[in-house]
Amino acid sequence: MLEIALEPEVAAVYCLNLPLEERKTMWDLGNIGQSFLVADLGGGTADLAAIKVNAKGTLDIIRHAQGALIGGQNINSAFFQAIHESFEGDLFKTVFRDPIELLEMEDDFEHKKVNIVSTKELKCSINLTVPSQFRNGLLQNEIRLTEEAKKKGGLQINRDKLLFDPSYIKEYFFKETCTRISKEIEKMLKLPELGNVSIIVLVGGLSGSSVVVSQIKDLLKESFPEVRVVVPTSPFRAILTGAVLYGHNPEILNSRRSPATFGVKTNSLFDAAVHKSDKKWIHSASGKAYCKDIFSVHVWEGELIVLNEKQPVKKYFPMDANQTEVKLKVFMHSARDISLDESKVLYTSDDGCTELGEMIVKMPDTSKGTNREVFVSFVIGAEIEVKAIDETSKEEFEVKFEFLNTLNLCKQKEENELGAQNI
Incomplete structure (x- = not known):
């Protein structure tokens, strides 16, 4: 595994x-x-x-x-920025257009920068593998230090070597x-x-x-x-x-700590005091008013969860008496640095919500109508595993999502398909 x-x-x-x-x-x-x-x-x-x-x-x-x-790449960038600002000459501009020689120079600096000591008393010289044209330009004075670089005094030239002062290295x-x-x-x-x-x-x-x-x-x-x-x-x-x-x-x-809030999309009986009016819809068979796009939370962002241990179970019911399957859509909500108010209703259409996937729960025995329970639980470890059990048939279903990929998914369009309800 x-x-x-x-x-x-x-x-x-x-x-x-x-x-x-x-x-x-x-x-x-x-x-x-x-x-x-x-x-x-x-x-x-x-x-x-x-x-x-x-x-x-x-x-x-x-x-x-x-x-x-x-x-470390930022330090490399600062190094090249210092080189560009410290030298002048027409040949200098030509030399630094060769990507291969630049990569060789960066690779040499990459290996040597970790060995730069922090001791103030020691002079720190770095013998870099500079491009051959650059070395020739230094020797022939076709590439030279700018007056500003000379005033700073942190960088000196010794034939084909670049000598850096420790304080200059740390500062720039x-x-x-x-x-x-x-x-x-x-x-x-x-x-x-x-x-x-x-x-x-x-x-x-x-x-x-x-x-x-x-x-x-x-x-x-x-x-x-x-x-x-x-x-x-x-x-x-x-x-x-x-x-x-x-x-x-x-x-x-x-x-x-859970990096996000996880749960499933469902429907709830509409409550005008709690739910948004534009989420209201009427179920044709029963005539009851429901609220759609409810984010039924199983794990809250920031909640301390024991890895690979089943989280508390929630139960859901089919919307229709003759319904032979329930489609459970799994959602993630990332609030980033915003604290979620667990007392408020969360909708799967809210900003920050992403659909991870779905699971089809087969419910072939319709003898109990809508009074058939589906038990759903989450297990979070190396993967995010969602398990569901049809209470009537005792058949188990599961779907898994890669843990690391869940935080990088883009928000998907909402689909109005037959789903489940929770009471």
Whole structure:
């Protein structure tokens, strides 16, 4: 069976399996009852998850944030921006039109940037594989530093080498990226449910940079002086090794906050005091007034759910006495940063609602008319599984949706088809 977990989650699994001596140097990371924040800093995104070690020694994901578009690639972009602003000459403009040589230069910088030290006392020279025409232009003075670059003094030329001052590197290459990452972390730490978080664990390739770690520590210290920032010995291995460990023991992840609200589309008896008037329709067989497009919620966004455990069951009934099947449409609602009011009616036509799919429940025995129950429940784990049982025939039906794909689906058009009702 395929098991799916998010990168910060498996990084937490990795950290829990570190040697005791190393975890002690990380402020006893992994103790029972401890809450910590994992920040996976990669090339394109910074992914965050707040995690608590429960009494059983397994992990509860108390908060997960989708990746912010900030990472090592932003530092690369800042590097090239600095190069463009620091040099002049007609040959310079020609050289930087060759995409292959630019990619080689970026690849060289990508490997060397994590080894740039944060020590103020040391000069930091980077011997980059610059394009051959660029090297020749430097030697022949056809490519030269601008007067503004000379005044800044952070970048110097030594034959075919570019020499950078550490303060220049931190200010112009790393600062903006580290500031944006810190703001994402601060935004998480300010959430009420994260009040007990005292440790931030940095993992991922970018966390191997001492400059990144040092700047994030300094920036967070201003707003959260009591929070400790730690990095495992091999931060770049945390995801891959953690994924392997998780694969051997998926039960290590006990629960997580639901990233969205999940439920099914149904009909309810119309109540003018509660329902929207434009949702009212009259059932021809019974003459009763119903409200359509009701979002019958099974799991609320932000609700702490035990993974792979059946959620509370709800029951539904066919609309017509001779109806031999019920079509259950499964919906997701993402409120993003907006808190849902569980006392108000949610409609499947509301903004933020997305249809995930549908399930046909066969109900061939019509002897009880509309007094036939369909029991529906959700199970959320690596997949979102919806199960339904026809109470009369005892036949079970199920439909599954990939967990990660559900958050990226676009809103689909509503279809007025025969469905179910709940009383």
